[in-house]
Amino acid sequence: MNFWFAVFRQAGRNLRQTWTSQFMTFLTVSLSVLIFAFFYLIYTNMIGAGDRLSDDLRLIVYLEDDPGPEMQEQLRRKINNFDKTESIQFISKSDAYERFAEQLGEDSDVLTDMPRDFLPASIEVVPLKSLRGYNQIKLFSEYLATLPGSEKVQYGQEWVERFYYFTRLITIVVLLSGTLLILTATFMVAYTIRLTIMGRHEELELLKLVGATNNYIRTPFLLEGTLQGLMGSIIGLSALYILFQWISLHFTGPGLINLFHFTFFPPMVIVSIILGSIGLCTIGSFTSIQKFLKI
């Protein structure tokens, strides 16, 4: 008989003898993983949606008058001095008129009586992707508003602001729920193992007296923790996947989910969640066995 055979048999005995508390722990781990992964899934999708939205982000500076070539160069220099940009495009009053007419398409005849300079000239500024934090954009827009000849700066402030605060809220929820659920799962596993140890105190004492090594006593408990983490995370993630599929099926069409291109975790994230769960549960059992056996 080798070490691993003995260890697996011992772990099997433990599971058989304490299956009710083991089952409760397994449920707790599954639920913890499910809740954490649920918020994390929302968070990653929000971040993805934010990235996609920021691809289209541009600040429009409406000007009092069409700037001449020299002034365009001056303004370009002023803008680039404040922050680096992907592009700066000057749109004259007549360009603005043509664009608008193009956007109206078949209805462009409504503009026939309008003068060609009724729309203001503007500058379209596309900031660098790396400089698109909410505060940076706000600062940038405030600066652009102070440029000579500037009348108004627009970049969908309200939408960006709301989106930014929503993302921040989700981040806090993910961090808090993650921390609480991680602690809950770890303590539950540690507590179950502790109960098992207390219930089998006589046997463990005897094992020490007949010459069982520390590893012989400790490993079955670590194995239980590992199994709890593995099974709990697989079931939790499976439940989330089923929920995700159900939402995708029942909420298709022009809605929030389509807008955000809701996607499930990539394989690397799934593996990381499973490994994280295994690690935490194993740590939970390790601390219990160390504390109670004093071997």
Place this chain on the structure above:
Amino acid sequence: MPKIVQNQDPIETKDIPGNTMIEMIKVSRTYAPDIKALSDISFTVDTGELFFLIGRSGAGKTTLLKLICNMDTPSKGLIEVAGHNINNLKGKKLAHLRQKIGVAYQDFKLLSDRTVAENIAISMEVSYKKPRAIRQRVRDLLEQLQLTDKHDALTGDLSRGEQQRIALARSVANSPRLILVDEPTGNLDAATTERVMDLLTRCNKAGATIVIATHDASIYQKGNHRVMELRNGKIHSLSRNSR
């Protein structure tokens, strides 16, 4: 130049007949607040010896056995088993030493929710013996102690006499080099006592050192072996039985 090999198995180091298996020098054990269980105990037990420890209840016999198997630590003094200070051994070395020491405790220490076979097998499982060898050894021991029909019985359902024999079977199952037995015949009739002593004598003839703590005169008055009497935690006498 001779190659130095570190011995991983402490009890095998000096496991040669005539060598000392147990050595105690001025060992005392005091429990709080100031109860002296043992005072200044000094004696040696040779490898392969059958040694009796006698005395009334509370004389200190069980404490002495507990000190030898490192279940308890002395307040003072030195205890060596097979040439190694047992109180300095830790971790794997202590575990390996304990695998070579079989102990039949006075309170049996049986797992009441396990079968007789499982209780006996436990001492062999920790040494990673093969399952077939374990099954065979369990059957042999149960046959020797006339408990074959109890193979699958839960130890919690057995009488005290039967439990005592199971505890003894577990202590000898792993063929230990040192066997410590605490009151092996306390709950047994004369015929069963003889069977138990036969088993222990066979182990002794096979080379095991045996220390038996008892107050049953019928078992230590036969044969040529040393008997140490404890009174109030002190050695009262240490002599060789010549009958």
